[in-house]
Amino acid sequence: MRLSTRIRPISYLKANAAEILSDIAENRQPMVITQNGEAKAVLQDVASFDQAQETLAMLKLLALGQQDIEAGRTRSARDVAGRLRAKARRGND
Structure with missing residues (x-):
C-alpha cells in the first residue's frame, strides 16, 4: 500500500464523505486528510x-x-x- 496515493485535502473529504467511507471500508486502506497542505488526520475502517x-x-x-x-x-x-x-x-x- 502506498499511502502517498491516498492523500486528500479536507475539502475533498467534505464534498465526498460517503464515497470516501465506502472506499475505505471496501479497500481497507487508510486515507490521509490534509489541511492547509499539512497532514492532519488518518481515516481508517473500523475493522x-x-x-x-x-x-x-x-x-x-x-x-x-x-x-x-x-x-x-x-x-x-x-x-x-x-x-x-x-x-x-x-x-x-
Whole structure:
C-alpha cells in the first residue's frame, strides 16, 4: 500500500464523505486528510483499526513479558504446573 496515493485535502473529504467511507471500508486502506497542505488526520475502517489495536495490545504484553524476563521475574514451567495442580486439588476438597 502506498499511502502517498491516498492523500486528500479536507475539502475533498467534505464534498465526498460517503464515497470516501465506502472506499475505505471496501479497500481497507487508510486515507490521509490534509489541511492547509499539512497532514492532519488518518481515516481508517473500523475493522482495520480494531485489528491494529489488538496488535498493539499484544506487542505491549510481549514487551512487559520481556521486561519481566530481564528483571528475573520468572518461574519454571514445572513450578507453575505444580502450583496449578496443588490449587486444583484444594478446589476439589
